[in-house]
Amino acid sequence: MSKRISLSALASALAIWVASPGSARALTINAIYDPSVTGAQQSVINSAISFYQNTFSDPITVNIAFAAEPTCGLGCSNKWVYSSAYSTYRNALGADATSTDDATAMANTPNTATNPVNGGTSINYSSATGRAVGLNTPGATMTCLNTSAVVDGCVRFNPNITTTNPPQNNLYSLLTVVEHEIDEVLGLGSDVGGTGFFASPAAEDLFRYASPGVRSYAPNANCPGSTAYFSIDGGATNLVGFNNCNNGGDYGDWVTSGTHRVQDAFGNPGEAVSLNSSSPEVRALDVIGYTLSSQTTTPEPSTLLLFGTGLGGLLTLGVRRQRKA
Numbered sequence: 001m002s003k004r005i006s007l008s009a010l011a012s013a014l015a016i017w018v019a020s021p022g023s024a025r026a027l028t029i030n031a032i033y034d035p036s037v038t039g040a041q042q043s044v045i046n047s048a049i050s051f052y053q054n055t056f057s058d059p060i061t062v063n064i065a066f067a068a069e070p071t072c073g074l075g076c077s078n079k080w081v082y083s084s085a086y087s088t089y090r091n092a093l094g095a096d097a098t099s100t101d102d103a104t105a106m107a108n109t110p111n112t113a114t115n116p117v118n119g120g121t122s123i124n125y126s127s128a129t130g131r132a133v134g135l136n137t138p139g140a141t142m143t144c145l146n147t148s149a150v151v152d153g154c155v156r157f158n159p160n161i162t163t164t165n166p167p168q169n170n171l172y173s174l175l176t177v178v179e180h181e182i183d184e185v186l187g188l189g190s191d192v193g194g195t196g197f198f199a200s201p202a203a204e205d206l207f208r209y210a211s212p213g214v215r216s217y218a219p220n221a222n223c224p225g226s227t228a229y230f231s232i233d234g235g236a237t238n239l240v241g242f243n244n245c246n247n248g249g250d251y252g253d254w255v256t257s258g259t260h261r262v263q264d265a266f267g268n269p270g271e272a273v274s275l276n277s278s279s280p281e282v283r284a285l286d287v288i289g290y291t292l293s294s295q296t297t298t299p300e301p302s303t304l305l306l307f308g309t310g311l312g313g314l315l316t317l318g319v320r321r322q323r324k325a
Helices: 039-055 086-096 100-107 127-132 174-186 203-207 280-288
Strands: 002-009 016-018 028-033 061-068 075-079 081-085 122-126 140-144 147-151 153-157 208-211 304-306 314-320
Touching: 028 039, 028 147, 039 061, 039 174, 061 140, 061 147, 061 174, 075 174, 081 086, 081 127, 086 100, 086 122, 100 280, 122 127, 122 203, 127 174, 140 153, 153 174, 174 280, 203 208, 203 280
Parallel strands: 028 061, 061 153
Antiparallel strands: 002 314, 016 304, 075 153, 075 314, 081 122, 140 147
């Protein structure tokens, strides 16, 4: 389940972005390890990080703390979340679009003052997502078990039921768990069911549909089943269903089905699942603001872009607990 606690207001930010055509670009994920993380576990985490760094080319550094904590279910993550005017994020997202999926997504994401999800004027996104599209959304100090550092998020995993080896019996793949939580620190997730600050949709909620042309921003009245799915083309293509039930999983996770994926709401013991370039998780990160390495030959605008003041962000803890099915 996901618990989000609004802690304190951040100062308003003025986001200015200058990009030069053809400039070298590289996503860097800086891992900060709590003493609880063993060398073998660090090796698995470094392998996961290599995938993201090879897949995305945004010229930003994302700081993530990692800790081994038996009380954290299977895995959980905290991340800093900002809120801004929807138009601010949408303009930045459009300026950063490079891929075919980006073009399709932007064609189905209206350039208006209000967001198309619930008609509000605001939208929420992680600090890392904001920087990926050129906004000034730094991380801040967070405590991850015994380690405090300036980070974009904290990833914790249960060392008692995860393994660095091929999983067997009731053990889970550490690689799968870590990739699931890194996805969320980078920006995947939903604010369905949120109140107050979190009544505003999250970035990925822009691509949450109930049917062609009809967005979904409410949990299912009747479960099991899912009436919300991830779609880039306005709901015409159902790429994967969201876990849209109050079943202990997160509304932003995928519904667990016959095809097991990294972002499934519930882990799969004895099975190793990992991301690849065509995974729906990768496509989701692409359309919320990350740039695929395969698209880096497309020049970025060289003009100065001013995205304005009033990012009114709140430091927010989004705690995810992933459990066995």
